[in-house]
Amino acid sequence: xxxxxxxxxxxxxxxxxxxxxxxxxASGYAFTGPALDLGALLWDGRCHADAPVRIPLPMLNRHGLxxxxxxxxxxxxLQLIAEQLSAQGVPVFLADVKGDLSGIARPGRPDDxxxxxxxxxxxxxxxxxxxxEFYALGxxxxxxxxxxxxxxxxxxxxxxxxxxxxxxxxSLGLIFHYADTKGLELIDLKDLRAxxxxxxxxxxxxxxxxxxxxxxxxxxVILRSLTAFETQGMADFxxxxxxxxxxxxxxxxxxxxxxxxxxxxxxxxxxxxxxxxLMWLLADLFHDLPEVGDADRPKLVFFFDEAHLLFDDAxxxxxxxxxxxxxxxxxxxxGVFFVTQTPKDVPADVLGQLGNRVQHALRAFTPxxxxxxxxxxxxxxxxxxxxxxxxxxxxxxEAVVTVLSExxxxxxxxxxxxxxxxxxxxxxxAAELDRAVADSPLHGRYAQAVDRESAYERLSARPAERPAxxxxxxxxxxxEPSLVEQVVGSGMFRSLARSVGTQLGREITRSLFGTARRxx
Numbered sequence: 001x002x003x004x005x006x007x008x009x010x011x012x013x014x015x016x017x018x019x020x021x022x023x024x025x026a027s028g029y030a031f032t033g034p035a036l037d038l039g040a041l042l043w044d045g046r047c048h049a050d051a052p053v054r055i056p057l058p059m060l061n062r063h064g065l066x067x068x069x070x071x072x073x074x075x076x077x078l079q080l081i082a083e084q085l086s087a088q089g090v091p092v093f094l095a096d097v098k099g100d101l102s103g104i105a106r107p108g109r110p111d112d113x114x115x116x117x118x119x120x121x122x123x124x125x126x127x128x129x130x131x132x133e134f135y136a137l138g139x140x141x142x143x144x145x146x147x148x149x150x151x152x153x154x155x156x157x158x159x160x161x162x163x164x165x166x167x168x169x170x171s172l173g174l175i176f177h178y179a180d181t182k183g184l185e186l187i188d189l190k191d192l193r194a195x196x197x198x199x200x201x202x203x204x205x206x207x208x209x210x211x212x213x214x215x216x217x218x219x220x221v222i223l224r225s226l227t228a229f230e231t232q233g234m235a236d237f238x239x240x241x242x243x244x245x246x247x248x249x250x251x252x253x254x255x256x257x258x259x260x261x262x263x264x265x266x267x268x269x270x271x272x273x274x275x276x277x278l279m280w281l282l283a284d285l286f287h288d289l290p291e292v293g294d295a296d297r298p299k300l301v302f303f304f305d306e307a308h309l310l311f312d313d314a315x316x317x318x319x320x321x322x323x324x325x326x327x328x329x330x331x332x333x334x335g336v337f338f339v340t341q342t343p344k345d346v347p348a349d350v351l352g353q354l355g356n357r358v359q360h361a362l363r364a365f366t367p368x369x370x371x372x373x374x375x376x377x378x379x380x381x382x383x384x385x386x387x388x389x390x391x392x393x394x395x396x397x398e399a400v401v402t403v404l405s406e407x408x409x410x411x412x413x414x415x416x417x418x419x420x421x422x423x424x425x426x427x428x429x430a431a432e433l434d435r436a437v438a439d440s441p442l443h444g445r446y447a448q449a450v451d452r453e454s455a456y457e458r459l460s461a462r463p464a465e466r467p468a469x470x471x472x473x474x475x476x477x478x479x480e481p482s483l484v485e486q487v488v489g490s491g492m493f494r495s496l497a498r499s500v501g502t503q504l505g506r507e508i509t510r511s512l513f514g515t516a517r518r519x520x
Contacts, residue, residue, distance in 0.1 A: 068360020103424030
């Protein structure tokens with residue numbers, strides 16, 4: 001029997017078994033089409049196994065939010081939803097920040113807690129693993145390496161990870177525009193450094209005359225930011241072979257959707273980088289996928305963990321691009337679930353587009369916590385519950401739920417005791433993970449980095465680059481060249497200068513976030 005099936009309850013059956021208000025809530029989840037089972041209704045301190053709380057499968061592309069304080073069960077909720085999507089043939093993407101989602105590939109272990117939860121919610125629990133691929137940014141950690149070219153990543157996302165201000169972001173946009181119109185594909189960070197240096201030289205300034213120009217001071221800031229970024233070990237994330245996001249849309253031979261798990265423990269100390277890379281994956285999908293309208297099931301459901309990191313200190317252009325991506329990607333069959341602590345972590349324009357909500361417990365220990373709790377309550381439809389009291393009293397693995405019904409209307413707010421995942425609730429060991437990665441059919445395609453000829457590599461021999469110096473823009477110790485002068489004087493610069501005026505490839509077009517597709 002599948003996970004979506006329910007054990008016959010020994011409690012009285014049918015609508016008469018529930019109190020009046022609870023009947024109204026339960027009837028809001030009585031869907032006729034395919035749906036995911038979240039759990040059973042909680043009312044007046046009791047769990048009603050005969051009142052399942054569900055999400056219609058076609059509504060998963062209307063996006064969602066999984067929120068709650070640390071330790072309340074958000075990760076297990078992601079696992080529960082991902083398992084059922086996979087079982088229904090829908091591919092899933094999960095960002096595994098803490099490293100505890102790799103167990104989705106292995107059957108779970110029955111114990112008293114699992115059996116007890118299954119009995120409470122009317123779930124016939126049987127262990128099952130699900131088809132999974134494991135990825136790692138730049139190959140750091142246990143997973144198939146995920147890389148992007150600088151051209152594909154684009155100026156808006158790169159400005160975010162470099163910490164550039166609005167003026168610097170606009171200047172970086174001019175640099176990308178120049179490279180795009182010349183067909184110069186920037187494969188890695190050293191290619192970008194070469195272009196920046198050229199455009200601030202006497203020879204190159206004329207190239208930007210018709211598109212706004214670029215100040216030497218701003219270029220110096222960008223160059224130093226790139227150099228510092230590389231010295232922190234970030235260069236590995238950019239290059240080839242570039243990851244093809246179509247690989248996130250695969251199904252296994254038995255028809256189940258493949259769960260793509262991006263393993264992030266090795267880079268969890270670089271939250272700005274990994275959160276921005278997640279946005280690149282999503283923007284890349286948006287760029288490539290055709291319109292499908294309202295399908296009977298999503299093509300992919302994308303879980304965006306630690307979502308607050310994406311929005312912190314984001315520029316106006318960045319936030320506008322996020323909002324537009326979330327609004328439009330639904331019609332391409334992709335559902336996006338943001339995972340964070342409270343709804344206030346998500347901008348209002350984005351939050352308003354998230355039709356499905358699973359809110360775990362919140363804490364109210366401080367005045368700030370209390371304000372966040374009250375703000376969360378205001379984001380829910382009118383409810384028969386005292387939500388402030390309920391949200392602070394929920395146990396682990398319980399949540400307040402409202403989703404979109406089959407006709408697109410919000411369901412009644414339902415306090416829910418959630419089902420137990422069928423796969424392993426915890427990580428698999430590193431050796432097992434490495435074996436799964438090595439056995440993947442994608443390993444040979446992405447494992448080995450390739451540094452093919454580009455602006456930097458055109459030299460048969462180039463002078464050794466001097467170490468970067470942390471000097472103000474355009475300045476250096478007396479008698480020593482500035483960073484701009486170092487790059488301009490290098491062989492790679494002279495090679496690039498010779499190519500000016502030559503169309504090296506097709507002009508590159510850009511989508512939301514300024515992302516672009518390279519040839520693969």
